[in-house]
Amino acid sequence: xxxxxxxxxxxxxxxxxxxxxxxxxxxxxxxxxxxxxxxxxxxxxxxxxxxxxxxxxxxxxxxxxxxxxxxxxxxxxxxxxxxxxxxxxxxxxxxxxxxxxxxxxxxxxxxxxxxxxxxxxxxxxxxxxxxxxxxxxxxxxxxxxxxxxxxxxxxxxxxxxxxxxxxxxxxxxxxxxxxxxxxxxxxxxxxxxxxxxxxxxxxxxxxxxxxxxxxxxxxxxxxxxxxxxxxxxxxxxxxxxxxxxxxxxxxxxxxxxxxxxxxxxxxxxxxxxxxxxxxxxxxxxxxxxxxxxxxxxxxxxxxxxxxxxxxxxxxxxxxxxxxxxxxxxxxxxxxxxxxxxxxxxxxxxxxxxxxxxxxxxxxxxxxxxxxxxxxxxxxxxxxxxxxxxxxxxxxxxxxxxxxxxxxxxxxxxxxxxxxxxxxxxxxxxxxxxxxxxxxxxxxxxxxxxxxxxxxxxxxxxxxxxxxxxxxxxxxxxxxxxxx
Amino acid sequence: xxxxxxxxxxxxxxxxxxxxxxxxxxxxxxxxxxxxxxxxxxxxxxxxxxxxxxxxxxxxxxxxxxxxxxxxxxxxxxxxxxxxxxxxxxxxxxxxxxxxxxxxxxxxxxxxxxxxxxxxxxxxxxxxxxxxxxxxxxxxxxxxxxx
Numbered sequence: 014x015x016x017x018x019x020x021x022x023x024x025x026x027x028x029x030x031x032x033x034x035x036x037x038x039x040x041x042x043x044x045x046x047x048x049x050x051x052x053x054x055x056x057x058x059x060x061x062x063x064x065x066x067x068x069x070x071x072x073x074x075x076x077x078x079x080x081x082x083x084x085x086x087x088x089x090x091x092x093x094x095x096x097x098x099x100x101x102x103x104x105x106x107x108x109x110x111x112x113x114x115x116x117x118x119x120x121x122x123x124x125x126x127x128x129x130x131x132x133x134x135x136x137x138x139x140x141x142x143x144x145x146x147x148x149x150x151x152x153x154x155x156x157x158x159x160x161x162x163x164x165x166x167x168x169x170x171x172x173x174x175x176x177x178x179x180x181x182x183x184x185x186x187x188x189x190x191x192x193x194x195x196x197x198x199x200x201x202x203x204x205x206x207x208x209x210x211x212x213x214x215x216x217x218x219x220x221x222x223x224x225x226x227x228x229x230x231x232x233x234x235x236x237x238x239x240x241x242x243x244x245x246x247x248x249x250x251x252x253x254x255x256x257x258x259x260x261x262x263x264x265x266x267x268x269x270x271x272x273x274x275x276x277x278x279x280x281x282x283x284x285x286x287x288x289x290x291x292x293x294x295x296x297x298x299x300x301x302x303x304x305x306x307x308x309x310x311x312x313x314x315x316x317x318x319x320x321x322x323x324x325x326x327x328x329x330x331x332x333x334x335x336x337x338x339x340x341x342x343x344x345x346x347x348x349x350x351x352x353x354x355x356x357x358x359x360x361x362x363x364x365x366x367x368x369x370x371x372x373x374x375x376x377x378x379x380x381x382x383x384x385x386x387x388x389x390x391x392x393x394x395x396x397x398x399x400x401x402x403x404x405x406x407x408x409x410x411x412x413x414x415x416x417x418x419x420x421x422x423x424x425x426x427x428x429x430x431x432x433x434x435x436x437x438x439x440x441x442x443x444x445x446x447x448x449x450x451x452x453x454x455x456x457x458x459x460x461x462x463x464x465x466x467x468x469x470x471x472x473x474x475x476x477x478x479x480x481x482x483x484x485x486x487x488x489x490x491x492x493x494x495x496x
Numbered sequence: 497x498x499x500x501x502x503x504x505x506x507x508x509x510x511x512x513x514x515x516x517x518x519x520x521x522x523x524x525x526x527x528x529x530x531x532x533x534x535x536x537x538x539x540x541x542x543x544x545x546x547x548x549x550x551x552x553x554x555x556x557x558x559x560x561x562x563x564x565x566x567x568x569x570x571x572x573x574x575x576x577x578x579x580x581x582x583x584x585x586x587x588x589x590x591x592x593x594x595x596x597x598x599x600x601x602x603x604x605x606x607x608x609x610x611x612x613x614x615x616x617x618x619x620x621x622x623x624x625x626x627x628x629x630x631x632x633x634x635x636x637x638x639x640x641x642x643x
Contacts, residue, residue: 204633351601
């Protein structure tokens with residue numbers, strides 16, 4: 014990696030990228046493939062905290078989230094500031110969104126349609142899965158059409174998963190993830206530690222272990238501790254990114270700008286820059302994250318090959334989405350709440366987590382405040398999500414009926430899932446969104462916004478793979494149109 | 497007709513004590529208190545299993561540094577209550593509390609996987625070896641194709 018001082022900045026760059034998480038790095042990957050001689054500058058607010066540093070300090074970043082937001086929302090917001098961004102802290106679940114997630118308004122009359130379809134993303138999903146070395150099953154096309162064989166074989170199911178798979182082969186699947194299921198290039202496979210944000214064996218995809226081709230590309234300069242304050246636009250184009258390093262302000266000039274801070278800071282930078290579009294900083298959203306335990310009678314659990322082994326699609330899509338959210342059921346192979354305490358029955362418990370999608374509300378969002386931190390004023394989930402939780406708890410006895418279930422016990426709702434979304438949404442025009450289907454700002458045509466902020470809706474599952482695919486697609490479209 | 501015995505004054509005081517410690521956060525609890533709590537808990541949960549004082553002491557030392565903080569605070573509250581009122585009263589006073597059960601299971605699980613308990617065909621046959629909390633690969637039941 015070439016870390017440069019501000020004194021060594023070029024006069025201008027072909028591409029200036031703000032932030033270095035999934036969205037930014039996959040965009041650069043796609044961009045440099047088509048334009049390998051382009052000069053690229055990454056402006057990263059944080060430092061480069063190596064995997065080793067993160068393990069030694071048991072944190073992903075030296076900048077705590079709460080220190081950089083004025084959080085009045087009553088809930089935490091999880092993100093990582095530093096080289097690699099969310100690739101450091103993610104838990105490496107790598108599902109695609111469901112085709113229906115892209116067409117919620119037209120299929121179910123709620124939420125928003127995306128301005129592109131699942132089919133538009135298929136080749137880029139496939140490419141992203143290859144880059145992050147997804148381990149997954151061969152039968153997943155039943156859920157996500159046209160998914161080719163994953164690069165790595167799936168992790169082992171648990172005994173409970175095998176029973177459920179046999180009972181409902183079209184609804185219970187090994188969850189694809191970017192934790193190695195086999196050793197690759199000196200990296201160890203996952204050994205089910207289930208602390209993926211700080212994976213002790215480096216089995217999980219991170220920018221550091223897998224995107225060195227981007228970070229150490231000879232055309233890429235990285236400027237650390239560079240906090241972008243605003244973008245300077247004139248005559249319909251962004252001209253420079255103004256950033257602060259310490260007490261001094263600097264400018265980075267470029268032809269094309271990619272904004273990939275995160276779903277709080279990307280809209281904040283746009284707002285500080287006076288750059289508009291419908292919903293900049295609004296529609297702040299997260300899925301809900303709910304936990305239950307099924308106490309089992311005589312069936313021993315925790316014998317799978319990774320921390321989360323399977324997911325169940327019984328409640329993922331269907332007419333119920335007209336009135337309540339999609340639910341992805343995740344079958345945990347980790348001691349979420351410990352073993353059972355009855356002697357000899359230690360393993361007779363199955364933790365299940367579920368993600369619940371929600372309809373983004375315009376009232377939820379960030380504002381500039383009067384300091385130098387975004388204010389998260391307010392946040393609430395809607396009945397759309399709450400009704401989904403209720404329906405899931407009612408449906409679980411039937412879904413789990415192939416297992417010897419003694420009881421199903423609600424545990425809690427986590428205060429965050431770590432998927433901050435929807436604050437610079439893509440859509441058809443300035444009247445309904447901030448960016449277009451290629452992630453380009455509707456009026457500033459040399460400004461690309463990447464990351465989870467661009468999602469028009471939360472989608473039913475984890476967003477990182479989709480972020481990567483969207484960035485690859487955007488880079489592909491922009492470089493092809495330019496050439 | 498079933499008559500429920502009212503909670504004793506002692507149990508109510510213990511419940512209040514735990515709540516108070518959790519609310520204020522700031523309380524000094526010695527490692528001897530925590531050891532005492534663990535010793536009682538393990539005797540209750542693992543009857544007939546031979547656990548040395550050295551193992552309990554080492555586990556206590558590890559747990560005094562445990563993350564997340566919420567568990568550490570609950571451990572302090574339970575340890576203090578246990579010293580004052582005894583383990584059985586604490587267990588009765590906490591009743592069906594999920595917060596208590598969660599804490600209890602967290603530390604019991606941590607102890608079990610920090611020893612050779614699951615490697616022994618009969619864990620009552622000999623004294624457990626305490627090896628410390630696993631830094632990685634801590635699920636002794638996980639099955640891998642690559643193994």
